[in-house]
Amino acid sequence: MMPPRTGERERCVTGIDGLDTILYGGIPRDNTVLLTGSCGTGKTSLALEFLIHGAVAGENSLFISVTENSEKLLANIIPYKFFDRDLIKSGKLVFVDLPAMYERLGMTKAELTMEEIDLLVAAIGNLAKELSIRRLVMDSITSVCYKLKTPEKIRDFILKLSKTLSDLNCTSVLVSEIAAQSSAYSTFGVEEAISDGIVLMANMERRGDLLRTLQVIKMRGTMHSRAKYVLDLTPMGVLLVPLLKGGSSAT
Amino acid sequence: MTDTRTAGNVARQLNELTPGSAVSLQMSVDNYLDVMRGVLDMYAGKRDMDTIYVTATISFEAIKRIMAALDIDTSKVYFVDCISHIMMGTEAAQKDERASLVESPTMLENIMLKVEYLMRRSQSKEKLVVIDSINSLAIHNNNWILSEFLHILVSGLRIKDAYTIILSVEEHSTPEIANMVNLVCDSGIRAAKEE
Numbered sequence: 001m002m003p004p005r006t007g008e009r010e011r012c013v014t015g016i017d018g019l020d021t022i023l024y025g026g027i028p029r030d031n032t033v034l035l036t037g038s039c040g041t042g043k044t045s046l047a048l049e050f051l052i053h054g055a056v057a058g059e060n061s062l063f064i065s066v067t068e069n070s071e072k073l074l075a076n077i078i079p080y081k082f083f084d085r086d087l088i089k090s091g092k093l094v095f096v097d098l099p100a101m102y103e104r105l106g107m108t109k110a111e112l113t114m115e116e117i118d119l120l121v122a123a124i125g126n127l128a129k130e131l132s133i134r135r136l137v138m139d140s141i142t143s144v145c146y147k148l149k150t151p152e153k154i155r156d157f158i159l160k161l162s163k164t165l166s167d168l169n170c171t172s173v174l175v176s177e178i179a180a181q182s183s184a185y186s187t188f189g190v191e192e193a194i195s196d197g198i199v200l201m202a203n204m205e206r207r208g209d210l211l212r213t214l215q216v217i218k219m220r221g222t223m224h225s226r227a228k229y230v231l232d233l234t235p236m237g238v239l240l241v242p243l244l245k246g247g248s249s250a251t
Numbered sequence: 252m253t254d255t256r257t258a259g260n261v262a263r264q265l266n267e268l269t270p271g272s273a274v275s276l277q278m279s280v281d282n283y284l285d286v287m288r289g290v291l292d293m294y295a296g297k298r299d300m301d302t303i304y305v306t307a308t309i310s311f312e313a314i315k316r317i318m319a320a321l322d323i324d325t326s327k328v329y330f331v332d333c334i335s336h337i338m339m340g341t342e343a344a345q346k347d348e349r350a351s352l353v354e355s356p357t358m359l360e361n362i363m364l365k366v367e368y369l370m371r372r373s374q375s376k377e378k379l380v381v382i383d384s385i386n387s388l389a390i391h392n393n394n395w396i397l398s399e400f401l402h403i404l405v406s407g408l409r410i411k412d413a414y415t416i417i418l419s420v421e422e423h424s425t426p427e428i429a430n431m432v433n434l435v436c437d438s439g440i441r442a443a444k445e446e
Contacts, residue, residue, distance in 0.1 A: 209358050230360035236371045241363040242403060246396030 009221045012135065012171040015053025016046065018229060018240025019199075019214070027171055027197065028221030032162040034141070034192055036176035036185050037201030042212055043175050044068075045078055045233050046201070047137040050173060052083050053237075055092035059134035062094045064124070066143040070095035079235050094131060098144070112147050117157045125164035133170050141174040142187050154190045162194070185217065196220040204228075204243075213243060261289030262297070264440050265416070270377070273405045273415040275432045278442040280422055284321065286442050290381060290416060292323040300414075301375035303366055305331040307356045307387040310338065311347075314383075325349075327375070331365040333358075334387075356391040359400040366404065370411060378413040380404075385432055386423040398431045405435040 011026030020026045027033055037043050051061035065073055074095070077083070087093040102108070105123055107116050128136060138144070141158070148154045158174070165172045174195065176186045185192035185200060192198055197219035204211045215228045229240040261276070268274060278286045295302045306314055311330035318325050329349045333356040345352070351365040366380055382388070388397055401417070408415050417432050433439070 207357055209355055211358070211360060230364065232361065232364035232368065234364075234368045236368055239364050239367050239371075241360050241367065244359055244396050244399045244403070246393065246399045 011222075013053075013057070014050050015057070016049055016238045016240075018231070018238070019046075022216055022225045022229065022240070023219060024223050027219070029171055030166040030169055031196035031219070031221060032158075032165065032172045032174060033197035033199060033219070034176050034186065034195035035173050035199045035201065036178055036192070038178055038180040038182070038203065041201035041203055042231060042233050042238065043201050044073070044139055046238050047139055047173050047175055048077065049080065049237050051093060051135055051137055052080060052087065054135040055087045056082060058092070060092055060094070060132050061135040062096065062128060062131060062133045062137070064096050064098050064136065064138045066098040066138065066140055068139075070097055078233055080237060081235050082237070091131070094133075096127065098138075110147065111149050112153070114153065114156065117148070117153060117160070121157065121160040121164055124161065125168065128165060128168050128170055133168070136165060136170050136172040137175065138172070139175040140177050141191055142177040145188050145191070151188060151190045154188050155194060158191060158194050162196070201231075211243070214240060258285045258289035258293055261286055261440060261442055262293035265290065265294040265414075268414060268438070270412040270414070271409040272438070273409065273417065273436045275419060275436040275439040276416050276442065277419050277421055277424070277439065280420060282442040284317070286418065287317065288321055288323065289442070291318065291325075291328060292321070295327070295379050296324055298377055299375070300327070300377035300379050301373040302328045302379045302381060303331060303369045303373075304328050304381045304383065305333065305362060305366065306383050307333045307391075308383050310335045311350045329369045329373075331362055331369070333362060356388055359388075359392060359396060363400070363404050363407070367407070370413065378411070380408055380413055380415045382415070382417045384418040384420055385428055386420045389428055394427050394431060398434070401431060401435045
């Protein structure tokens with residue numbers, strides 16, 4: 001892994017070797033990154049690994065589950081060699097279900113108001129502050145956006161959330177779901193514009209083979225590779241190798 | 252190219268390699284078993300190194316049977332099987348934790364990923380990666396992508412000081428394949444057919 005150059009922003013080392021190499025040392029600290037892709041591309045696994053490595057390195061890490069119950073999520077977790085359930089017991093790795101938070105905050109309606117957005121951002125910020133969270137994943141931001149409905153509200157929510165977390169020195173990953181053949185990086189077209197970084201995960205078909213790919217589209221505060229990589233989800237974590245170009249014309 | 256006729260000679264020449272070396276091992280179909288004994292038993296086995304055996308020719312199960320018949324210890328051999336899946340015969344590989352399946356020999360990136368995974372898992376000080384064979388991979392891939400694959404794979408293994416052996420079968424070789432292999436290898440061994 002290449003270390004950050006002198007004068008560059010401090011990095012949040014993801015612990016995923018290939019990704020840290022692509023990012024010249026890791027995600028610039030306090031950035032909000034959109035991790036986007038269609039289903040089955042490995043977004044949740046990569047996001048979880050980012051948190052586990054953080055927790056192992058002593059950084060308190062928070063997973064906010066929106067779509068899936070966190071107990072079910074943990075039951076299906078890849079048996080990572082580096083994952084110890086004591087990280088959860090010790091509070092280094094915390095799982096919170098957002099639907100439970102909605103309920104606690106009395107947000108029972110299908111659409112959130114501007115006031116409720118402020119309330120939700122404050123609640124997440126307070127939780128992150130209380131637990132001294134340095135890494136946060138929200139899976140998925142798309143599900144939250146469905147409760148926000150309008151581009152204005154989505155913009156407002158993500159901007160406020162990013163600022164709140166960044167002020168707390170927390171590096172965050174917002175998982176975004178897109179349709180398989182989508183050329184956009186997010187469902188509502190807003191999320192991508194206001195994130196500091198975009199990591200695109202995809203399924204690429206080549207001569208009938210389906211390859212899982214990863215590409216960093218943008219990352220403020222660092223140079224990065226823009227090439228496409230092929231990945232595998234293994235018990236040793238996410239592994240990445242370059243996509244072979246000789247085959248790129250043979251789709 | 253060195254002319255080598257026995258398993259012992261193959262092993263002796265492999266023992267002269269320095270860490271991170273890549274070698275082209277050209278053989279005849281008739282020499283296959285000698286080469287297996289030389290590489291896996293007399294070389295890797297004696298040095299107690301983990302071997303990652305990428306098979307694109309026959310299934311890992313068939314290779315294991317051959318090794319058992321030759322009385323070669325396979326406890327430190329880990330397979331990347333690129334052929335069982337396309338033959339719809341994955342049951343044995345799924346039950347064997349020393350076998351990793353790649354769906355098709357066209358998924359060259361996935362071969363690299365499985366090799367990388369096994370490299371990381373290995374506790375052995377010395378590691379050997381065997382590609383069996385470049386000719387089989389050439390059946391499924393064009394020379395451009397295959398050449399790129401070899402270059403990235405071998406370069407990566409060199410950095411990790413692993414040894415790479417690329418098997419090629421004389422009877423099925425072409426000048427293009429020979430050039431491709433020579434480009435990434437430091438030396439060549441020829442296990443020639445007995446006259």
